[in-house]
Amino acid sequence: MVDHLRAAGFDDDTMLAAGLARTTRSGYLVDRFRDRLTFVAHDIDLRPVGFVARARAADPKYISSPSTRIYAKGRSLVGIDAQQARLARGAVPVVVEGPTDAVAVSLLGAEWAGASSCGTAITRHQAAIVRRFAVGDTVILMLDGDLAGQQGALRGLDALSTYFRTVLVAELPGGHDPASLFSTSRGLMRAVLTNARPGVEFAIDVELARWGKVLDHLSGQVEALRSVAPMVVKLPKDRIAGQVVRLARHLHLEERVVSREILACVGRRPKAGASPSDMEADPDLASRSP
Numbered sequence: 001m002v003d004h005l006r007a008a009g010f011d012d013d014t015m016l017a018a019g020l021a022r023t024t025r026s027g028y029l030v031d032r033f034r035d036r037l038t039f040v041a042h043d044i045d046l047r048p049v050g051f052v053a054r055a056r057a058a059d060p061k062y063i064s065s066p067s068t069r070i071y072a073k074g075r076s077l078v079g080i081d082a083q084q085a086r087l088a089r090g091a092v093p094v095v096v097e098g099p100t101d102a103v104a105v106s107l108l109g110a111e112w113a114g115a116s117s118c119g120t121a122i123t124r125h126q127a128a129i130v131r132r133f134a135v136g137d138t139v140i141l142m143l144d145g146d147l148a149g150q151q152g153a154l155r156g157l158d159a160l161s162t163y164f165r166t167v168l169v170a171e172l173p174g175g176h177d178p179a180s181l182f183s184t185s186r187g188l189m190r191a192v193l194t195n196a197r198p199g200v201e202f203a204i205d206v207e208l209a210r211w212g213k214v215l216d217h218l219s220g221q222v223e224a225l226r227s228v229a230p231m232v233v234k235l236p237k238d239r240i241a242g243q244v245v246r247l248a249r250h251l252h253l254e255e256r257v258v259s260r261e262i263l264a265c266v267g268r269r270p271k272a273g274a275s276p277s278d279m280e281a282d283p284d285l286a287s288r289s290p
Contacts, residue, residue, distance in 0.1 A: 073119065
């Protein structure tokens with residue numbers, strides 16, 4: 001690429017500023033993404049603004065363009081451009097970590113469309129990109145089956161809930177990412193996506209796990225209940241009763257006690273999602289063209 005761009009009239013400073021080349025210790029300019037499978041990152045207007053590249057066997061596994069005047073990882077997605085037609089036909093967007101994960105999701109079936117955030121940190125800007133091209137009001141979050149993926153999913157729920165009324169979490173078996181599960185068992189990966197559950201339920205279970213060491217006495221049980229009660233009221237109404245029963249059993253409390261704490265939060269229940277008018281007015285959904 002360095003040779004090609006030089007032949008096309010670009011100078012070294014421009015290639016470095018664009019993040020397409022790097023300087024070696026000996027002072028030579030070389031391709032930044034040499035010998036890597038390279039994917040294009042697009043912004044909200046589907047302009048190519050950067051690259052993310054995966055190595056066959058090297059550390060780090062992924063490298064991306066450095067932040068430039070046009071590229072910031074948190075303001076772009078990989079794969080969304082290739083899924084426009086599928087999303088327009090009603091496919092459910094599935095937000096994943098790596099570009100190869102997005103490919104795996106999209107190869108699984110026409111009902112899903114993969115898009116990569118290139119990391120566990122899913123931003124509000126990235127959620128806005130997905131919202132712009134999705135027809136439906138449901139999105140699935142499918143991050144790696146490890147602690148980092150779990151924590152990333154929790155953070156991503158807030159960003160995606162800003163734009164989608166229904167945010168589901170597809171939980172992968174431990175040690176798997178979508179690409180590895182696709183290679184191991186397409187049937188199991190399809191089942192994981194098909195059985196994705198409300199993100200709020202996922203968040204409730206993660207929060208309850210934090211209280212596990214103090215659930216052997218009443219004060220710990222009550223505090224755990226109060227920590228998850230605001231989450232329960234965000235659930236669809238038809239799922240709240242079942243959650244009351246489940247929490248009562250898990251926390252060893254009477255159902256009336258659980259119901260009372262949850263009802264106390266109803267008046268503070270936030271909106272389940274942004275309205276269409278809110279979305280149209282949001283600057284993140286406006287064109288970023290000059």
